[in-house]
Amino acid sequence: MPxxxxxxxxxxxxxxxxxxxxxxxxxxxxxxxxxxxxDDVSFEIRKGETLGLVGESGCGKTTASRTAIxxxxxxxxxxxxxxxxxxxxxxxxxxxxxxxxxxxKPLRREIAMVFQDPINSLNPRMSVSDIVREPLRVHxxxxxxxTDEEVQGLLSAVGLRPxxxxxxxxxxxxxxxxxxxxxxxxxxxxxxxxxDEPVSALDVSIQAQxxxxxxxxxxxxxxxxxxxxxxxxxxxxxxxxxxxxxxGRMVEVAPKRELYTNPRHPYxxxxxSASPKPDPRNPTVRIPLIGQxxxxxxxxxxxxxxxxxxxxEDICRTETPPLMTIGEDHASACHFADxxxxxxxx
Amino acid sequence: MAxxxxxxxxxxxxxxxxxxxxxxxxTVRALEGVNFTIRKSKTLGVIGESGSGKSVTARAIMQxxxxxxxxxxxxxxxxRQRDDSGDSELIDIAQQPSDxxxxxxxxxxxxxxxxxxxxxSLTPVYTAGLHIGESIQLHLKPRQTVGDQMAKAIARxxxxxxxxxRQIAVEMLDKVGIPRPEExxxxxxxxxxxxxxxxxxxxxxLSCGPKxxxxxxxxxxxxxxxxxxxxxxxxxxxxxxxxxxxxITHDLGVIAEMAEDIAVMYxxxxxxxxxxxxxxxxxxxxxxxxxxxxxxxIGQTEGSRLEVIEGMVPDPFSIPTGCSFNNRCPDxxxxxxxxxxxxxxxxxxxxxxxxxxxxxxxxxxxxxxxVH
Numbered sequence: 001m002p003x004x005x006x007x008x009x010x011x012x013x014x015x016x017x018x019x020x021x022x023x024x025x026x027x028x029x030x031x032x033x034x035x036x037x038x039d040d041v042s043f044e045i046r047k048g049e050t051l052g053l054v055g056e057s058g059c060g061k062t063t064a065s066r067t068a069i070x071x072x073x074x075x076x077x078x079x080x081x082x083x084x085x086x087x088x089x090x091x092x093x094x095x096x097x098x099x100x101x102x103x104x105k106p107l108r109r110e111i112a113m114v115f116q117d118p119i120n121s122l123n124p125r126m127s128v129s130d131i132v133r134e135p136l137r138v139h140x141x142x143x144x145x146x147t148d149e150e151v152q153g154l155l156s157a158v159g160l161r162p163x164x165x166x167x168x169x170x171x172x173x174x175x176x177x178x179x180x181x182x183x184x185x186x187x188x189x190x191x192x193x194x195x196d197e198p199v200s201a202l203d204v205s206i207q208a209q210x211x212x213x214x215x216x217x218x219x220x221x222x223x224x225x226x227x228x229x230x231x232x233x234x235x236x237x238x239x240x241x242x243x244x245x246x247x248g249r250m251v252e253v254a255p256k257r258e259l260y261t262n263p264r265h266p267y268x269x270x271x272x273s274a275s276p277k278p279d280p281r282n283p284t285v286r287i288p289l290i291g292q293x294x295x296x297x298x299x300x301x302x303x304x305x306x307x308x309x310x311x312x313e314d315i316c317r318t319e320t321p322p323l324m325t326i327g328e329d330h331a332s333a334c335h336f337a338d339x340x341x342x343x344x345x346x
Numbered sequence: 347m348a349x350x351x352x353x354x355x356x357x358x359x360x361x362x363x364x365x366x367x368x369x370x371x372x373t374v375r376a377l378e379g380v381n382f383t384i385r386k387s388k389t390l391g392v393i394g395e396s397g398s399g400k401s402v403t404a405r406a407i408m409q410x411x412x413x414x415x416x417x418x419x420x421x422x423x424x425x426r427q428r429d430d431s432g433d434s435e436l437i438d439i440a441q442q443p444s445d446x447x448x449x450x451x452x453x454x455x456x457x458x459x460x461x462x463x464x465x466x467s468l469t470p471v472y473t474a475g476l477h478i479g480e481s482i483q484l485h486l487k488p489r490q491t492v493g494d495q496m497a498k499a500i501a502r503x504x505x506x507x508x509x510x511x512r513q514i515a516v517e518m519l520d521k522v523g524i525p526r527p528e529e530x531x532x533x534x535x536x537x538x539x540x541x542x543x544x545x546x547x548x549x550x551x552l553s554c555g556p557k558x559x560x561x562x563x564x565x566x567x568x569x570x571x572x573x574x575x576x577x578x579x580x581x582x583x584x585x586x587x588x589x590x591x592x593x594i595t596h597d598l599g600v601i602a603e604m605a606e607d608i609a610v611m612y613x614x615x616x617x618x619x620x621x622x623x624x625x626x627x628x629x630x631x632x633x634x635x636x637x638x639x640x641x642x643x644i645g646q647t648e649g650s651r652l653e654v655i656e657g658m659v660p661d662p663f664s665i666p667t668g669c670s671f672n673n674r675c676p677d678x679x680x681x682x683x684x685x686x687x688x689x690x691x692x693x694x695x696x697x698x699x700x701x702x703x704x705x706x707x708x709x710x711x712x713x714x715x716x717v718h
Contacts, residue, residue, distance in 0.1 A: 056569040056570070056571060056572075057540075057569050173658055173659075174396075175658060176658075203395040203396050203596065203659070204395060204596055204598070204637060204640060204641060205395060205636070205637065205640050205654065205655040205658070205659075206395075206658060207640075207641075208640035208641070208642075208652040208653070208654045208655070209654045211642070211652055212651050212652055212654060215651065230569060230570060231570075232570065232644065233599070233641070233642045233643060233644050234642055236642065236644050236645075237642035237652070260644060260645065261645070270571065271570060271571065272644075273574075274570045274571045274573070274574035275570055275599070275644070276570075276573070276574075276577075276597065276599030276600045276602065276603050277599055277602065277603075277643075277644070278598040278599045278601075278602045278626065278638070278641060278643060279602060279626070279643075280602040280603070280622045280623060280626050281623065281626075281627070283602075283603055286574055286578070288575075288578075289571045289574075289575070291525075292539055292541065292572075293569075345644050345645055346645060
């Protein structure tokens with residue numbers, strides 16, 4: 001299907017993406033409802049940028065990002081991806097959501113993923129060399145000896161030594177394992193990498209090393225990142241733009257500076273105020289969030305955030321606010337985005 | 347023997363604590379002389395990376411070390427207040443066998459602990475009420491208000507009756523902010539959310555009115571908004587119950603909000619201890635400084651790279667000689683730091699730091715050597 005992205009600078013455009021998981025009950029496993037893990041989410045990732053995706057656990061950030069690269073089949077919506085495989089200027093645009101799976105395979109070379117848990121995402125029976133060359137083998141690019149050099153190059157790019165090639169994952173520390181995972185993601189020279197909580201399992205000092213490495217690699221290999229995380233300070237550090245999700249929906253998207261200093265959605269405001277600041281003399285004034293994240297199989301009416309929102313009015317209980325552009329490059333899904341004076345961070 | 351005396355403000359004084367673990371490859375010196383004090387009704391934050399010995403310290407205080415671990419030397423002086431007489435007695439926890447009656451009374455009663463993983467520290471076959479009730483029945487003495495016959499039966503067992511324990515459990519659940527505690531008291535852990543489970547853990551820990559609450563990474567598994575709720579709750583309850591908290595975490599943001607005092611650990615030692623203000627604004631140990639510089643801070647990282655601590659925490663069998671941080675230290679003095687072990691010395695704003703840069707004798711020698 002011919003698809004197009006208007007802006008030539010956009011690498012991936014997600015339009016009205018939905019992913020529902022059925023809830024089955026009874027002897028016949030009848031579908032009795034759906035968990036709307038991702039419910040009408042739209043966003044775009046521009047070439048060379050890092051888009052941070054934040055939200056609490058269960059908000060659908062992992063599902064949204066995995067559906068966007070077709071690790072899950074979407075329930076509805078479109079995912080337009082600009083492929084540069086043929087080397088032609090603006091590249092060709094494919095809709096990943098509807099593409100037959102056999103046509104997906106060549107595109108997978110351009111999209112890679114790094115997982116959160118560096119222990120469980122590496123096969124303990126494979127040597128580092130095998131782990132890193134596996135993507136090449138799968139795509140028929142493993143040329144034996146020549147590939148050895150390639151693998152060595154990848155390992156040194158992520159700061160591992162050539163003698164590490166024949167070792168096994170258990171011989172490495174958490175930070176080094178994450179580097180192996182990053183080297184594997186780079187093996188096919190992708191243009192887009194989905195990083196799902198890549199540093200949350202790491203120690204503070206290792207976290208800084210890994211974040212710096214990711215920034216260096218982005219420059220060296222001309223990469224675009226979709227960075228999923230819950231730590232707002234990490235996301236702020238690495239991202240160009242940040243998107244906030246709540247119960248399967250996108251509530252706010254803006255360039256990071258703008259989002260952190262001038263949030264336009266009450267949930268973003270609350271999230272920022274909950275984030276602990278390493279500055280004991282200037283503690284943040286917390287906006288208390290009462291109660292819990294609603295159950296995505298039975299979300300509240302209207303705006304999903306209204307039961308916890310201190311600014312909620314009648315309209316919030318009845319009407320669902322769409323994600324609207326409210327400023328330059330700034331979108332918010334709040335009825336009162338223009339009227340509220342929300343507190344950001346200095 | 348505990349012949350020493352403690353300042354009446356001090357609840358727990360740890361002196362030169364050493365804990366070793368026997369493993370197949372040899373002996374792991376998990377704690378190599380840990381020194382710190384916890385003040386009454388105050389919060390001591392303990393920070394450090396994995397393997398620094400934070401959790402081992404907590405478990406040593408509880409006398410809950412794994413079988414292959416042992417307290418080799420050192421003192422853990424606990425200032426025990428007698429509620430009835432107001433007198434206090436000094437107990438060296440390090441000398442108490444894990445299964446002694448005294449330890450059983452202290453553990454879970456006066457010294458309570460909450461863990462990182464609320465799911466795995468609650469048993470799936472007990473309801474929230476039973477969890478809390480168990481602790482109450484073990485530690486609290488029955489009140490005098492029950493009927494005669496009951497009183498006799500109870501006196502024999504010296505236990506609070508089940509129904510009363512359930513009542514206290516409901517009160518506790520209400521205190522920790524669980525909605526509809528009457529219904530929740532019969533909920534099993536799997537029916538509760540992560541934040542609620544941690545609230546139940548806190549309810550168990552506080553049900554017997556502890557003097558010291560050890561919180562080992564209590565919010566690491568939780569979301570930011572839930573983390574904020576739990577931390578606020580702990581601060582509120584501290585005000586209400588007046589217990590001291592030993593708050594273990596690797597998150598510098600959390601510690602800044604929670605603690606009055608901070609101890610920084612690296613490879614089984616305290617490298618710096620002082621007030622939160624001193625540690626954050628005038629750190630004296632190179633490790634503390636590096637740690638503070640390596641974290642991303644909102645609004646301060648525009649286009650910049652993070653400063654990193656080179657290398658990684660060495661494994662327990664190849665700890666460098668001398669100061670154990672010397673192989674990663676930006677201010678290392680070759681020939682000095684790898685030869686000598688620094689002691690905790692007063693530095694900066696009244697905190698103590700274990701770094702040879704603060705040792706006047708060493709520094710004199712270094713300057714003299716440079717001149718020659």
